[in-house]
Amino acid sequence: MAPIPKGGRVAVTGAAGFIGGWVVRNLLDKGYRVRACVRDQDDHARSGFLMAMPGYASGRLTVHSADLNKPGCFDEIFKGCHGVAHLSHINKYGDVDYVKMVCDHIISSVNNAGSVNRVVVTSSVAAVVSESNFDEMIKRPVIYEDRYPDSDNPRVSGYSRSKQQAEHSFAEAAEQDGSWDAITCCPADNVGPIQSAHQGDAGPWQGLMKKMLLGECNPAVHGYRPWHTVDVRDTADCHIGLLDSVNVTNGERYIAYSTDKIDIEEVCARIDRLLPELGYATPDLTQNLGEKDLQRSRERRAVYAGTDLRNDRMRSVVPIAFRDLNDSLRDMAESLISVGEVVPALRHGFKVRK
Numbered sequence: 001m002a003p004i005p006k007g008g009r010v011a012v013t014g015a016a017g018f019i020g021g022w023v024v025r026n027l028l029d030k031g032y033r034v035r036a037c038v039r040d041q042d043d044h045a046r047s048g049f050l051m052a053m054p055g056y057a058s059g060r061l062t063v064h065s066a067d068l069n070k071p072g073c074f075d076e077i078f079k080g081c082h083g084v085a086h087l088s089h090i091n092k093y094g095d096v097d098y099v100k101m102v103c104d105h106i107i108s109s110v111n112n113a114g115s116v117n118r119v120v121v122t123s124s125v126a127a128v129v130s131e132s133n134f135d136e137m138i139k140r141p142v143i144y145e146d147r148y149p150d151s152d153n154p155r156v157s158g159y160s161r162s163k164q165q166a167e168h169s170f171a172e173a174a175e176q177d178g179s180w181d182a183i184t185c186c187p188a189d190n191v192g193p194i195q196s197a198h199q200g201d202a203g204p205w206q207g208l209m210k211k212m213l214l215g216e217c218n219p220a221v222h223g224y225r226p227w228h229t230v231d232v233r234d235t236a237d238c239h240i241g242l243l244d245s246v247n248v249t250n251g252e253r254y255i256a257y258s259t260d261k262i263d264i265e266e267v268c269a270r271i272d273r274l275l276p277e278l279g280y281a282t283p284d285l286t287q288n289l290g291e292k293d294l295q296r297s298r299e300r301r302a303v304y305a306g307t308d309l310r311n312d313r314m315r316s317v318v319p320i321a322f323r324d325l326n327d328s329l330r331d332m333a334e335s336l337i338s339v340g341e342v343v344p345a346l347r348h349g350f351k352v353r354k
Contacts, residue, residue: 002117004083004243009033011081013068013106014088016046018199018206019122019190022236023085028055030240035077037066037088049196068102074109081115083243086170087122094158096165103169111173116180120242121170123186125228125255125309127163130156134303144310145186145253171251181250183242185235188257188309191328192232193335200340205229209267209329210336215283215345217268224300226261228309231323234258241318254314258322261309263301267329274330278337279350 004010010027014020015036027034034055038047041063055061066073068088078084086106092098110116129137130149137143148164149156170182189205200210205227211217238256242248262270265285272280314320336342337352344352 003246004117006244007031007033008082009035009080010083010085010243011035011037011074011078012085012087013037013066013074014086014122015050015063016196016198017087017089018194018202019187019232019235019239020085020087021049021195021199022192022232023087023239024050024061025053025195026233026236026240027085028053028061032240034061035081036061036063037074037077038063039065039067041065046196046198068105071105071108073105075112078109078113078116081113082117084110084116084119085122085239085243086119087239090162093162095162099162099165100169103166103173107170107173110180111177114179118180118243119170119174119182120239121166121182121184122239123163123167123184123253124159125186125188125257126157126160127167128186128253128255129307129309130160131225132156134300137303137307141307142310143307145255145313167253174250181248183248183250184253185239185242186253186255187235187238188228188230188255190232190235191227191229191325191332192234192323193331194339195335197340200336200342206332206336208264209271209332210340210342212268212271212283213280213333213336213342213344215281217264217283217285224297225304226263226301227267228257228261229325229328230256230258231328234320234322237320238314238318241320245317247317252313254317255309255311256314257309257311258325259309259311260322260325262325270326270329271333274326275333278333278344278352279346281345281347283345 012023015024016038024034024036036050050063064077090102128147129143167184174180174182191205194200235256272282
């Protein structure tokens with residue numbers, strides 16, 4: 001199918017989220033018209049930052065309430081839209097019937113709109129490689145889009161299975177309808193600035209940095225593997241690039257990843273190096289684990305150290321230069337303090353400016 005036209009109209013589900021909010025902002029910056037879908041447009045703690053964007057004042061951005069658990073929830077919103085960026089989280093990952101119901105609601109609205117050319121579905125690298133099968137990562141250390149964790153394996157997370165289910169549901173529906181296509185974006189670990197305070201409690205990555213700033217960094221949590229990072233603003237641009245690309249085909253998936261990876265201890269230590277004026281009191285990073293758990297962590301880290309997560313396909317269809325990791329980490333820390341109102345743990349003699 002054709003890409004969306006420049007300056008066309010795009011509906012964004014999950015627009016109040018960390019990635020969704022940047023998709024909205026970057027679409028506006030690139031001249032598009034946006035219909036931002038949130039659970040409750042009157043919940044200003046979550047949607048107010050959207051209404052503060054310049055495009056809202058002019059009418060180029062509109063904000064809409066949509067409960068994706070209800071059939072027809074997007075019918076009126078999608079009418080006249082050329083593209084849909086589907087970023088909404090759902091309530092029950094791992095529930096096959098529930099995931100099917102939600103996908104059916106959105107697909108039905110796309111079909112009924114009669115104007116949508118392309119849907120970009122947000123998945124995850126968790127739907128590309130499974131952390132439940134380390135033997136596979138040793139055997140096949142190059143990780144790219146052709147991988148699908150075994151959806152029947154009970155050890156594979158419900159999150160991963162549900163993301164795969166959604167990918168297949170949209171691609172099959174698009175093929176059957178024939179008037180639109182579905183492309184999947186699989187982001188790695190999103191870092192970068194939040195735009196609303198509520199996003200600092202989500203994550204996991206911005207939520208983990210919030211804990212670090214509060215002095216609660218614990219390598220035992222998410223410490224068995226590095227962060228495979230991508231700036232959230234670049235993830236947003238990847239979504240937009242996939243909506244716009246003439247080189248993608250229905251059912252294809254693309255990994256959004258900068259190729260920068262970093263251990264959690266280094267994230268914590270780098271905050272002080274990137275923001276020396278802050279006076280951040282880097283917490284004790286000693287792992288409070290028994291020898292058995294320490295050995296398990298070392299073994300898992302060794303497996304991940306031998307893997308090679310690729311972004312070749314994304315770079316082949318989307319003209320993007322991924323941001324430097326230091327910029328992403330600095331901007332995430334500063335936004336958590338300024339936007340998220342986090343009061344960081346500081347060394348004696350330092351304080352946050354009000």
